[in-house]
Amino acid sequence: MALSFTHSRALQKRAESLIPGGVDSPVRAFRSVGGDPPFVERAQGAYLYDADGNRFLDYFGSWGPMILGHAHPAVVDAVQKAAANGTSFGASTAAEAELASLVVQAVPSIEMLRFVSSGTEAVMSAIRLARAFTGRKFILKFEGCYHGHSDALLVKAGSGVATLGIPGSAGVPEETVQFTLALPFNDLSAVEEAFRLHAGQIACIIIEPVVGNAGTILPAPGYLEALRAITEREGALLIFDEVMTGFRLSLGGAQEIFHIKPDLTTLGKIIGGGLPVGAFGGRREIMQMLAPLGPVYQAGTLSGNPLAMAAGIATVSHLIAERETVYAHLAETTRQIAVGVAREAKAAGVPLSVNWMGSMVTWFFTEKNVIDFDTASTSDMARFGKFHRAMLERGIWLPPSQYEAAFVSAAHGEAEVDYTISAARKVFSELL
Ligand SMILES: *Cc1c(COP(=O)(O)O)cnc(C)c1O
Secondary structure (H helix, E strand, O other), X not given: OOOOOHHHHHHHHHHHOOOHHHOOOHHHXXXXXXXXXXXXXXXXXXXXXXXXXXXXXXXXXHHOOOOOOEOOHHHHHHHHHHHHOOOOOOOOOHHHHHHHHHHHHHOOOOOEEEEEOOHHHHHHHHHHHHHHHHOOOEXXXXXXXXXXXXXXXOOXXXXXXXXXXXXXXXXXXXXXXXXXXXXXXXXXXXXXXHHHHOOOOEEEEEEOOOEOEOEOEOOOOOHHHHHHHHHHHHOOEEEEEOOOOEOOOEOOHHHHHHOOOOOEEEEOHHHHEOEOOEEEEEXXXXXXXXXXXXXXXXXXXXXXOHHHHHXXXXXXXXXXXXXXXXXXXXXXHHHHHHHHHHHHHHHHOOOOEEEEEOOEEEEEOXXXXXXXXXXXXXXXXXXXHHHHHHHHHOOEEOOOOOOOOEEXXXXXXXXXXXXXXXXXXXXXXXXX
16 A cells, blocks of 8 residues: 655645755755655654655664664653753853763763854864864865855765755855865875875865765775875874764774774764764864854854754763674664665666675665775666655655665664565565
8 A cells, every 4th residue: 555645745845835845954855865754743762754654674874863763762851851941042051061971981082072053063163173282274085075055165075065966065165175186086096196196285185984874885994094104104193073973883983993093073963963063173272262262263052052062962972881782783784775675676687786784784775895985876776766756655765866775774673674674675576
């Protein structure tokens, strides 16, 4: 029986008359996969419930934050308690240093940090610091890596920009991006070449150490280690953008798994437990360049907001308390789903290439091994769109773009694994 989207369709229509595309973030609109975006009324655990009473198994977790699943009692309780005491003061609260201490404990390369309200802000601020610290202008990023929607970073930016097939963004003057170098991921010779061409002028390399915003892409063995060595040799900073991978791949993020100490790290998503939070942090001597201690200006009316801090503390302290079990459960559940779905594709003769790590997974509709943005782009996008729509019809809500990682939460268990694999089996037979 086909699901009904009548109410969602009406809500979308109303929203479209008031909000461009009816959405406050472009990929929510389902343009690249087709079909109707369901309007969510509530969520619990691994499931979303929409305006038509449909239930969906959630594989995008609010695009990253919901690692514990939706409406986790500890998080809800913490937010309710904080709200009763007032929602914002514009003055310091104990909760900020409390969450900061949890982050420092989990991510040893971070000696000091500052909270902001989004990943975009965290990255903008980290870049400003890197330029101030080095006295250099150029920044080096990688194709398919998304670092938020600030002007200088909207170059070959993956995520929604890639989904919509636009090269960057209108409204970004070329002068604004003249100091941004975008190189292929996993290609060290391109990095060496850039440092030769711009000797003494590159302030930093910024990277998603495990890419999520071009779909899931893993660093080749030795790649991140080499970037660490090159930046040290060249006097440039290494920034790990762990807005997605932080507290997801492990408590200490990708840097813990690969044993690399970046100079600066950006965080977001999970550390806000579903409320708007970002953070940037790293070496003390760099962080102390921030106002009011130093000459780098950075500020925010709602930075360190008490509700957001409460949700972050509840989420991160739960992850710390359960670290021995939660990350193993996430990795094993994800492995089963990743491999199980790929097996069904193979049995049905559908070319599929799967990348996963921790609780991030992407099925690319290509025979190629996906190692960078170009190989990710060999995916058959029409087929991905069909797959997405057919899975949605079966009550499984995957991220509506090939260039996005799917996320598994701690609330996903055996029943969800089995249901997902059996739905994929039926869907693949229809895709041929
Ligand atoms: C989501 C994301 C951002 C941007 O964070 P927002 O909170 O959406 O501004 C930056 N970097 C990475 C790696 C992300 O995944």
